[in-house]
Every structure is written in structure tokens, then in C-alpha cells.
Amino acid sequence: MAFTAFSSSKPKVGIKPGKTGKVVIVLLAPGLAYLGAFFLTPLISLIMVSLQAPDPLGGFGEYVPALQFSNYFVVISEYFPHMMRSFGYALAATILALVISYPLAYFIGVKARPYPLLQKLMLTLVIAPFFISFLLRTLAWKQIFSNESWIVTTLQQIGFLDSDQYVVGTPFMVIFGLTYNFIPFMTLPLYTSLERLDTRYLEAGSDLYASPSKVFRKVTIPLSMPGIISGTLLTFIPIAGDYINASGDFLGSSSTAMLGNVIEANYLQINDYPAASALSVLLMGAILVLVAGYVKKSGTEDLL
Amino acid sequence: MKFSLGKYAFPLYAVLAFIYLLIPIGYTFAFSFNDSLKTNLIWRGFTFDKWTNVCDREGVCDAFGNSVLIGVISTIAATALGTMIAIALVRYRFKFRKSTNLLLFLPMATPEVVLGAGLASQFFSLGVEKGIGTIIIGHVVFCLSFVVVTVKARVASLDPVLEEAGKDLYANPRQVFWKITFPLLLPGIAAAALLSFALSFDDFIITNFNAGADMTFPRYVFTAAARGVPAEANVIGSAVFIAAILLVLVTQINGERKRRSLLKKH
């Protein structure tokens, strides 16, 4: 499964040593060349564009190659709140997704082991949201929590919300939507890791005087760590760059705009390519630093 | 401890979690039967019209057709390239293995906005006109890594002794690949292809940065979101959902039946 992407499971099967030859080159060359042309070079052009300066002779949205590092200072000072919001929302949604997913993954992967068909059906239900358009399911939440919906009017009646307070457009709604949309990315790697969990270790733990909560902390959690790492990365990264949930047309408002929203606005609406590129480079850099640090700390160094 | 909390707490929790996961799907499905006008915000009555005349709404079916086309081409390209890389990575040792792994990991660690903006910048600086072609180029990039990961797992679980047995029984390398390796990898390749199609079909962010005037289904929904998405979009979304879930269920039940009949024989 793709969702073991970040786990450290090593292939068990023997590798043919010393067979670096024509075959390897034939197998690798097309794919790697493709990634070189359409992944690496775009990243480089992104860096180059991020340093461009407005064309003194040209009109709106025209830029010339330059080394204008000040672009970075400008975007940082202008969009610092958005950066904080992006990482804050991503952190909150990742933690929520982990808390919601873990018991579910534990139930499917450990408790439901005697019933393989049930296990498979539940896994299908977990990935079911993938099968309906991301945008449609987000819009569905927007409608469910819309200002006229019975949920909101009830909340207003019981005094949980003031009569002029709504749910859509608030950070709560954005985090709710992000959590919902990325839960399968958390549940699946957790399941993969818990499904392999040998329950005899849990029995050994309780045999050695650890209470159920101690067994969970000292044995279950450490043994499912690959799934936790993989799941948190697979949710955190896309959430940090998402701009659907926080967009004003979906669950957010201008006060919830994340980094993705400002990149999109700068790039596609006001054609400020250098600013959008600088923000992208910063986002990518921050994520790489986070991933590297996280992976190093958790000791799962052989990725992929 | 005659009463165990876990006995009831876990199933109950699972049921609640599944309800939560399925609510927006149910909502979307229900509102595909709404006798709505332009927007689909308020329930106005039940009708099958939107299902029977789904293409009457301008642009919906074109966008859907584009999405399928893009999905199919991207999937074929990504699956072919990715399978080759996966085989090389598991079965051969070569000098730049680590950097290859890193290069494949990076697209998965790159937020879609960054990928989308990067590609758009490149197309812009090269003067390439954006359209369906550029969308496909973008989709293959992120599908590729997922294909490699999925197929790699399958290759790793394939016992090389089987291939050696093939060689021992007079098969040449080409025959070994097509008669032994490929059929055994097929379930993994099929899973990778399905995943890749799903990712491509539902992608919005990269598409939005690299599409010209061409619409895809997610783009259609996004553009319509500002003024209200018509019920026909719900019809398409629900139909795709039903098709996908049926496909998965049939495969699973078949697999389970096979497993059971194998167990019985033993």
C-alpha cells in the first residue's frame, strides 16, 4: 500500500549484488529523467522566479530575471500570520486526526482480526471519502454547517453561539474540514502498522506487571511508531499546503487564509509570480526541515 | 472483570467514526436527487431528473470527460515508469540508489501548491501554452512516486526463488519476466494504477495551476462553488463514488471467497 510510504520496513528479499548494468539504466532512466524534467527543474525555476524583479518597462504581471532576495523579506513580513496559521492549523488538524484515527485503526487492525471480511469492509469505509470528490465533500460540510442549518440555529438557541455568530468561516470550521479530509491518510498507515502488531507483546507486558494503560504507552505506541510517523507526515504535509478548506468559497473566510491561499492568490489572481514563488520556496523549505528533523528524531531514516 | 469495556466501546466508537466519515457522502448523494434550480443549497423536492439528464447542465459532462481522459493517460504513463523503477530499486543494487530513493520521496513530501506553482513557472518561462497536456505532465509527477511505493512492496514480497526456478526450467530472461515476474506483480500494478487514477481524477490544486481554459471535474466544482454548485455535479460525484465502491467491494469479496475455498481444500 502506498500508505506505508514513510515506514521503515525493509524489503526482506535478497538483492542481486553487482548487477549494475544496462538493465538498471533501462529501467530507471525514463522515470528519473521525467522527474528531473518535471519535478526538479520546476523547483529550480521556482527558486529563480522567486528572485525576479518587476520589469521596469513592462506592465502588470511582467518580471525580469534578477537576484532580488528582498522578495523573501517582503513576503515574510507581509504573510507571517498566514505562515503561522498554516502550521498552526496543520498541527491542530494532524493531532486531531491522530486522536480520532488511532482507536479506529486499532479496532480494525487488532480487535477485528478474527473477522477478515469485516476488516476489509471497514477499510473500504475508511477510504470511502476518497471516492467522492474532495471538493464536493468539503462543500457538503459547508452546507451542513451553513448559517441557516439546523445545527447552527440550534447552537444559537441553546446559547452556545451568539445570534450573530456562525460556524462557517471560523478557524474551527477550517480545522474541522482539514481533519475530516485527511483522516484516511492517517488511519491507513496506522492500520498497516497495527495490523502487524503482535499481540503477544501486549500479553508479555501485562504478564510483567504493566497495567493496560502502561502496556499501551510502553508497548503498543512504540511498536506502532512507524505508522504514527508515516500517518502524521502524510497528513501534515498536504494540510500545510492546502487552500481549499480555508478558502472563502468553502469552509473559511479571509481571516482564515493559509499559505496555500496566498500563494494561489498571488500566482493566479494578481500575477505576482515572485511573491508566490518565494512563499512556495519557504513552504517547501520549512516542510523539508520539519520532515528531516522529525525523521531523524524518530530514527526512521531509511525512507521509502 | 466480567464486564469488559473494550468489548462495547470499540465497536461503538467505530460505528460513530464511520457515520462521521460518511455524512458528507450521504449529503452529496441525497442532494443529487434535489429538484434544484441553478444552485443546490435548499431541499426543494425529490427528482430523478438530474440523474437522467445529467449532461443537460452546461460543462459538467465535458469536464467529467476531460478528467477521465487525463486520469487514464496519466495512469498509464505513471504506472509504466513507476513499475520499472520499483523493479530496479528492489532487485538491483546500484551506486545512486539512495539518491534515487530520495528523489522519489520528495514529490510526496512536496505540498501540491509548490508542485503546481513550480510547474506553472516552468511552463511559463518556456512559453508552453497550458492545457490538457500540461495537466497530464503534472499528474504523472505525483502519481509516479505512489506507483513506485505500491509496486515496490509487491516486488519485495516476491520470492526471487520463483524467478530462479523459471530460469532453471529453461526460460530466457524475457520469458521469465513475462511468464513469472509480471503475472505475480500484476495485483500490485493494478492497485497502483487504481490509486494513480483516483489521485489524478480528484486532483484540483496542481490542475488549477496548470490548466488553461480546459475544465476538469474538480475545477468545474471549484469555479461553481462561488455561485453554487448544481445538482448535476452531485450526480457525477455520486456515480463515481458508487462505481468505485462497487469495484472495491467486488474485488474484496472475490478475494475472500478465493481465500475461503483455498482454506477448505486444505
Added chain:
Amino acid sequence: MAKEFIARGADLELKKIRKEFPGFTAIEELDLHVPAGEFFALLGPSGCGKTTTLRLVAGLETPTTGNIFIGGEDVTGTKPHERPVNTVFQSYALFPHMNVLENVAFGLRQRKIDDPLVKAKEALNLVQLAHLADRKPQQLSGGQQQRVALARALVNRPSLLLLDEPLGALDLKLRREMQIELKAIQIEVGLTFLHVTHDQEEAMDMADTVAVMNKGRIEQMGAPEALYDRPKTVFVSKFLGQSNLLVGEVESSSANSISIEIAGSKISVPKARAEKHTGKIAIGFRPEKATFSSEKPAANSATNVMGPGEIIDIRFTGVSNQYLIEVPELGNITVFAQNVGKSPVTELGEKVWISWSVEHSFGLADLPDTVEAV
């Protein structure tokens, strides 16, 4: 929590234990008493309920009915971590995310005992593995893992140590070595050991008392020598070593023996060694207790004689030869002969008479499955 741990073992008592799982009953009704400080073996084939019994004692399963007492205290309702019991698991279940020393210290840490690492090191010394304390379990051989699992259990000084086929994963030679070592450690620490195994040699070699389990019940219990010398049921006679069984109606009986008539021979068993004295009974004898000769031995009241039969198979096993002798109307009889002189003593196809001492016969309580109990 079980706070005080007794340095010496405690006794274990199971009263009217019954354990049902969905669809089958693992244990019918079990009463068992294991005295403190004893090495007790539960022996039986897979599926006989022995592992379930062990898991019930450990607290990993709850009995459907019945009670479990450890050191006189009813522990039936307590959780595994509250019982003064430790297990050496069949798979060892060494935590893969901790090194050897941390594995051994785990139980001590949970109970907040002082100097867990010092005590863990001592336990590793006991099993001669102190030099591997920093290794991860995956880096150890099977035998080493087994010792770590033993140290991890022993370091807690449990009242009762449970061994779940702990030697099952080892090869034969290592297994014999570990048997000796395990027995030595048990004598040294003086704990009560409850050992579950399907290996009859292992059970007889190590245990003070062996209980043979079959289909959720204890068939027979006693010292290994007594069990072997005088099995009481067909199952025990076949599971513990090999037996030849002869079935017939009791024809005559004297003051201290009864006899059956079979294929023209009179086979006797002392009354004291027979479970049933009337009706259809099965009389057994061990293959190594019998001898054969080409001439009919003189019959007397102390010897059973049978034959003639034909030698149809000879198997050479090193220390002995195993002969399969086909006796008309009676079936095949196995006889072992020590490999002391020329081998084989007799050729295939030869006609021989089989004889053994009446004192070595045993009368069983039940009949083999192949015979209808009329």
C-alpha cells in the same frame, strides 16, 4: 497489585475450571493442585487445552466457571499484571523496541522496584548473557532469546513461573542443553514451575510431576516413572512412549491376577496393575519389556507368551532395533531389542515367539478406538 512476592514459590490450585470459547470447549472440568516449589509439567498434544490452562493461570484468559488460587489466594478475577506470576512465552515475546537489559528490567520498572538495572544485570548473569545486555533481541540467536525470556521472568521472583513450550523453537541438541539448564535453575531458585509441553521426553526428563492432558481433561497425573510404568488409559499408554495393546474378554481370574484369551494365548495381568477386572479389557505392555525367540519358551504363570508371528519389518535406530512382528488374528506387535550384539538379531520373515513378564503388563480403563466396546 500483588505487592509482596515470596522468594520461594507458592502453590497453585485450580478448582472446577471450565473454559468455553465460541464454538468449542477448551477445558471440560479441571481440578489441579501444584505444590509449592515443584516442577510440574502439563503434557499433551496440541489442542488438548494445556496452553489454555496456562493462559488461565497467567490471567490472559478468564475461566467460564471455577476458581484459581495462588498461594491460597483467589486470583480468578484479577488481571495479569496483578498476579504474582510470570510467563516464558513460546515465542519469547521479547520487546523488539528495547534492548536486552531493558527487556529484563521491564517488570521491575513497572513495580517500581529499586535498582531495576542492577537486578536485571544479575538475572542476565544467572543465564550467562550479561555480555549481551546492550543488544536488541532480534540480534540474538534462538537459544539466547530463550534465556533472555527466562531471565525477564525470573528477575521478578514470581511465586509461579509459567513455561509455554519454551524450548519448542530450538533444535534438538540445544533443546537438551536448555532442559538441563532450566532444571538446574529451578532447583537453584526454588520456584514453582508450571511447564506446558507436547514433548513427552522433555516432560519426563524435567518434571517432578507430569499431568497428561487430552481433550480438555487430565487423563492421568503422577511421577514420570509411575506414569510410564503403569499408564491407566489408552491415550496415556500411546502418548507417553509406545505400547502394544491386546483386547479380550476376561476369561479367568486368580487371587492376584486376571487373564484374557487371545489368538490361542493366555495373557495375564496382575490385579493390582489393572483398572478393570471384568468384561472386555485392554492389556498393554511396552515394546522394550518384551523379547522374542525362535523356539516357544516354556509357559509359566509369571510369563506371557504369544505366537508364533512373522517379523515383517526391522528398523535400525542406533541404540536399539525395532521389530514389527505380525501375529495371525492379533495384529502387529512392536518389540525393541537393545543393540548389544549382532544386529539385526533375527532376519526378516523369521517365525518367532514373543514373551514378557506378567509383572510388566498393565490393564487399561478404556479400549482402543478401533475396537467396539460391546
